[in-house]
Amino acid sequence: MAEELFIPSTQTKIKKYEALLPQIKALISGEKNLIANLANIGAALKQTFNWWWVGFYWVESNELVLGPFQGPIACTRIAKGKGVCGTSWLNKHTIVVPDVEKFPGHIACSTASKSEIVVPIIKNNVVVGVLDCDSEHLNHYDETDRIYLEQLSQIIADLT
Ligand code: SME
Numbered sequence: 001m002a003e004e005l006f007i008p009s010t011q012t013k014i015k016k017y018e019a020l021l022p023q024i025k026a027l028i029s030g031e032k033n034l035i036a037n038l039a040n041i042g043a044a045l046k047q048t049f050n051w052w053w054v055g056f057y058w059v060e061s062n063e064l065v066l067g068p069f070q071g072p073i074a075c076t077r078i079a080k081g082k083g084v085c086g087t088s089w090l091n092k093h094t095i096v097v098p099d100v101e102k103f104p105g106h107i108a109c110s111t112a113s114k115s116e117i118v119v120p121i122i123k124n125n126v127v128v129g130v131l132d133c134d135s136e137h138l139n140h141y142d143e144t145d146r147i148y149l150e151q152l153s154q155i156i157a158d159l160t
Contacts, residue, residue: 003027005020005023005044005047005048006019006023007019007020007047007048013049013144013145014144014148016048016049017144017148020044020045020048021148021151021152021155023044024040024041024044024152024155025155027040027041027044028040028041028155028159034159034160035067035068037156037159038056038067038068038156039068041152041156042054042055042056042068042069042070043070045070045133046070046071049133051071051133051134051135051140052071052072052110052112052113052134052135052136053069053070053071053072053074053109053110053113053132053133053134054069054070054071054131054132054133054134055067055068055069055070055071055074055131055132056068056069056121056129056130056131056132057078057085057129057130057132058128058129059089059127059128059129062079062080063077063078063079063080064077064078064079064080064085064086064089064129064130065077067129071110071134072109072110072112073109074109074110075107075109078107082105082107083105083106083107084097084100084103084106084107084116084118084132085107085118085130085132087105087118088118088119088120088127088130089120089127089130092120092122092127093120094117094118094119094120094146094149094150095116095117095118096116096117096141096142096143096145096146097115097116097117097118097141098115098138098139098141099114099115099138099139100113100114100115100116103116109134110134112136113134113135113136114135114136114137114138114140115134115135115137115138115139115140115141116132116133116134116135116141117132117133117141117145117146117149118130118131118132118133119131119146119149119150119152119153120153121153121156121157121160122153122157123157123160128157128160129156131149131152131153131156133145133149
């Protein structure tokens with residue numbers, strides 16, 4: 001397909017996700033390389049929602065290691081159970097953080113980041129990575145983001 005996204009700019013967040021997810025599926029359908037696909041998925045999310053930071057951490061032995069991302073440079077390794085990402089990995093659950101300063105143990109890669117959502121990518125009941133989205137605004141992520149980003153996480157798990 002042509003490398004162009006069609007996202008209705010004036011529509012609601014739900015409409016944007018509804019437009020985006022099928023295009024992401026199409027975008028990655030012809031490509032087997034995981035890094036290439038994660039890179040494009042991160043870019044598609046950034047292009048659609050313009051979040052401060054969006055990217056992936058991938059499980060490597062007992063740590064999460066920074067993968068493809070869009071935004072400022074970030075910490076490269078996160079231990080299991082540490083920060084929002086490591087906690088999402090440990091608990092196998094999405095974590096929505098309305099105010100990062102109120103999350104005990106939050107890892108501040110960027111002081112501009114104010115709220116965050118981390119979605120685990122689960123394959124055969126094992127977390128293989130996490131999708132981390134950060135906003136410079138408080139209370140930025142909600143149930144809508146959780147629902148659609150979990151669908152996206154399932155699409156990604158199916159790739160691996
Ligand atoms: N805030 C995350 C660390 C990753 S950065 O936000 C890119 C955490 O607490 O796990």
